[in-house]
Amino acid sequence: MLNKEKITSRKEKAIETKKKIYASADRLFRKHGFDKVSVDSIVEMAGVSKGAFYVHFGSKNALITALSVDFVQQLDLDYKSYLESFPADTTASDILIALVGKIADVITLTVGYDVMKVIYEVQITKTVNTEAVLGYNRDLYKIFNNIINQGVQQGEFKTELTVDTITKHLIMAIRGLTYEWCIRYPNFNLKEQALKHFGILLTGIKKQ
Amino acid sequence: MLNKEKITSRKEKAIETKKKIYASADRLFRKHGFDKVSVDSIVEMAGVSKGAFYVHFGSKNALITALSVDFVQQLDLDYKSYLESFPADTTASDILIALVGKIADVITLTVGYDVMKVIYEVQITKTVNTEAVLGYNRDLYKIFNNIINQGVQQGEFKTELTVDTITKHLIMAIRGLTYEWCIRYPNFNLKEQALKHFGILLTGIKKQ
DNA sequence: TACAGTCACCGACTACAGTCACTATATATT
DNA sequence: AATATATAGTGACTGTAGTCGGTGACTGTA
Incomplete structure (x- = not known):
């Protein structure tokens, strides 16, 4: 059975990805306001795919x-x-x-x-x-x-x-x-x- | 100069179109709820184009x-x-x-x-x-x-x-x-x- | 070490609101 | 009647949120 608690390198990387998205979004929102920032621009700045965004956040x-x-x-x-x-x-x-x-x-x-x-x-x-x-x-x-x-x-x-x-x-x-x-x-x-x-x-x- | 007040047959038709859109929307909204009705489905039911919709209503x-x-x-x-x-x-x-x-x-x-x-x-x-x-x-x-x-x-x-x-x-x-x-x-x-x-x-x- | 299962991630795709250059025709002007 | 103008209407197109089947690296197990 998989241990749910263990922080594997895989999970570490996932957390890293989430943080990147979060940080990029934060920067873009502060710069341009909520309305003018698209999910595409967030994932581009974060250097991840759109799919990754929706793994970590249910919606914009x-x-x-x-x-x-x-x-x-x-x-x-x-x-x-x-x-x-x-x-x-x-x-x-x-x-x-x-x-x-x-x-x-x-x-x-x-x-x-x-x-x-x-x-x-x-x-x-x-x-x-x-x-x-x-x-x-x-x-x-x-x-x-x-x-x-x-x-x-x-x-x-x-x-x-x-x-x-x-x-x-x-x-x-x-x-x-x-x-x-x-x-x-x-x-x-x-x-x-x-x-x-x-x-x-x-x-x-x-x-x- | 065009008389702004006169109700020409053209304007009558325009009002007719607006009413058709309005009525179709009303029916669809009541049937499916606001979220599940698209502008496309409204204009389809009304038998007009999408452009006509936006002539009469600024937005959904x-x-x-x-x-x-x-x-x-x-x-x-x-x-x-x-x-x-x-x-x-x-x-x-x-x-x-x-x-x-x-x-x-x-x-x-x-x-x-x-x-x-x-x-x-x-x-x-x-x-x-x-x-x-x-x-x-x-x-x-x-x-x-x-x-x-x-x-x-x-x-x-x-x-x-x-x-x-x-x-x-x-x-x-x-x-x-x-x-x-x-x-x-x-x-x-x-x-x-x-x-x-x-x-x-x-x-x-x-x-x- | 081999291998089966998981899961983070990918990106092309869909759905939908809204736009715009264009057409058709009713109306006004001559 | 001929012509010019105004405007209702068209539909292909754009932008963007959200989806989904696929991929491969990482995981625990034998």
């Missing part, structure tokens, strides 16, 4: 998603460290508002429209498993969960809804805002609208 | 959008007549909650996942002008505006935000919920989540 979108996932995970780490800069006695609402502003900044300034658009498009076309972006154990959910939990503990938020439920609704709202930003681009100020929207949502969650 | 998505727009306008009319069945003294909140439930029902039961998915996908890929679906003068905005205005007049809602602003935020929330439903399909109960979400939003809008 799957590759884009893989790149996005790396990106999203990095972003979540950034949000985490951003929060560590806050004084311990900041209220949960204030933290949430600050975080939402930060997220809006990152999306509009760092990530940018082209990339966000593709991520949202891929999610809806479902050609790819986007668990890492959508999954409820994504870091962003944990971050929100912690803040909201703190708000509930300190009697700032209502207890009618579970912490988990509130978390899901708030992150859904961010996704909705970002979707709206994408479809109305460039006629929609994400940060301004996000802060206003969270003003409403937080009022609905706070104790009267 | 433009045709899908045209079909969607008809659909959406019909839905908005349905919502309007649904509201007329309410007693005059119903509170604005109650009307809104009922309407949101109705919309969720229509989306999940009447329109269905396949069609919603395409509408949301077309909007984000922006290959087409989706003004009729997104435009702030869409009937749905007017409907919401009336209800919210009533709520403000009767002192039920806060006056910090304008009626217009509230309308936009609520419809954005519906879009966000529907997007979430699409990307989590079939693991997301739209009606349940929409009602819960509007519970939060309305609390944030009502006078304390």
